[in-house]
Amino acid sequence: MNKELQKLQGSILKQAIRDVASKDPETSQQALFYFNTEDFASLCEHLKMDKKGVKDSITEMYDYPIISRKKIANKISGMIDKHLFVIEEDECDCWQ
Numbered sequence: 001m002n003k004e005l006q007k008l009q010g011s012i013l014k015q016a017i018r019d020v021a022s023k024d025p026e027t028s029q030q031a032l033f034y035f036n037t038e039d040f041a042s043l044c045e046h047l048k049m050d051k052k053g054v055k056d057s058i059t060e061m062y063d064y065p066i067i068s069r070k071k072i073a074n075k076i077s078g079m080i081d082k083h084l085f086v087i088e089e090d091e092c093d094c095w096q
Contacts, residue, residue, distance in 0.1 A: 009043055010084045013054075014077045016040075020058055021069035032062055049083065 019031030034040055035055045044051035061072045 006047065006084055009047055010080055013043060013047070014080055017058060017061075017073050017076050017080075020062055021066070021073035023066055028062070032058070035059070047084070049080075 016031050016034050019027050020035075022028045022031065035058050040055070041051050044054060057076060061069055061076070064072060
């Protein structure tokens with residue numbers, strides 16, 4: 001996969017995760033809805049990520065208080081960065 005496209009897609013996913021952790025309930029709800037779309041499924045496929053694993057993590061994160069959501073969102077974003085860095089070498093099993 002094109003490295004630049006992979007970075008862009010990773011950024012889209014990380015922003016959606018940050019939006020789920022938003023203090024604004026409308027932003028949070030809209031972002032949560034994204035994880036039930038074909039666009040999300042396609043993104044996971046392109047990034048070689050298990051969509052169910054990502055979705056389950058985000059859904060579980062949503063149940064936490066806002067402060068905890070922010071911390072969890074940052075940790076998940078870090079895992080995505082690690083996955084995207086390692087996937088170039090086809091060694092990561094972070095989400096599979």
